[in-house]
Structure formats: structure tokens, C-alpha cells
Amino acid sequence: MRGRLCSKIGCAREAVATLTYDYGDRMAALGPLGRAGDPHAHDLCAAHTERLSVPQGWVVLTHDALAR
Template sequence: MHGSRQCVRPGCGALAEATLTYHYASRTAWLDDLEGDPDPSVYELCTQHADRTTVPVGWNREDRRVSDAPLPHPLPTAQELLDIPLAV
């Protein structure tokens, strides 16, 4: 966690976990992990509000956050992949 940094959305008291930045000329908005010191040029959001962020029509939303969540199904090991019979 990042101390007492809270989500900037009105009425939300959750801790900020992501930042939202945007560039008008390229019509792009970026979601990144919250890092370092507070920056007044970015919006700090909780995970729920970051996940729900939408962009205007014609814009691109790039989610560059690194997820610490476990995968729903573990990836197979190299040996397990070798053991799969080839379908011909």
C-alpha cells in the first residue's frame, strides 16, 4: 500500500492502487501501477475505479498495470507440454 493516498473519485475512501494519465493529441489514456511520490499531473484511483475507467469514443485505453493476482489456472510445465500427444 502507499500510505494514506486515497482514490480521487468523490465519495471513495479506498486506497489508491493505480494512476490514470492521458494525452489529448494521441487520444490515449494509460492506467499504471501506483508508484513513488504523489504526482499532481496524474489521477490516483483505487482498483475498482481503475478497472471501471472508460475512455471517449475514438480514444485508446492502455492498461499497463502489473497484476499480482494468481492465474485462474496454472500454466502447464514444460514436461506437461511435452507429454501432450500430438493431434494429427
């Protein structure tokens, strides 16, 4: 059985991390795969995790398990 897939359109790789946003504080949080089905979270594969970029002025919080 295959795991969850990356949320990026056209990507069929297996997800390894979950990305969430806090728009009010201009933060993005990247961590291990979260609960499935959370409509406010985006699962990312390793390639998209490495290429993650956020708007200027935003902060990315990365969980130690995903040290980039």
C-alpha cells in the first residue's frame, strides 16, 4: 500500500512532511507528516520540502526531524 502523496499539482511522489501556515503571524511550519485529512495542511515530498519558499518577510519553522 502506498503512503500519502505530495499535495503539489502533478507530483506523484510520496509525502514526507506536512506544511501549515499562520497567515496572521506570517509563519510557515514544516514538520513530520501530520494527521491525514486536515484541510489546512499540505503534504510535501522530499523534493518540494527542499525547494520550499515563502513570501518575503515570512519565517519558516522547521521541525528538528527535518533539519534542512
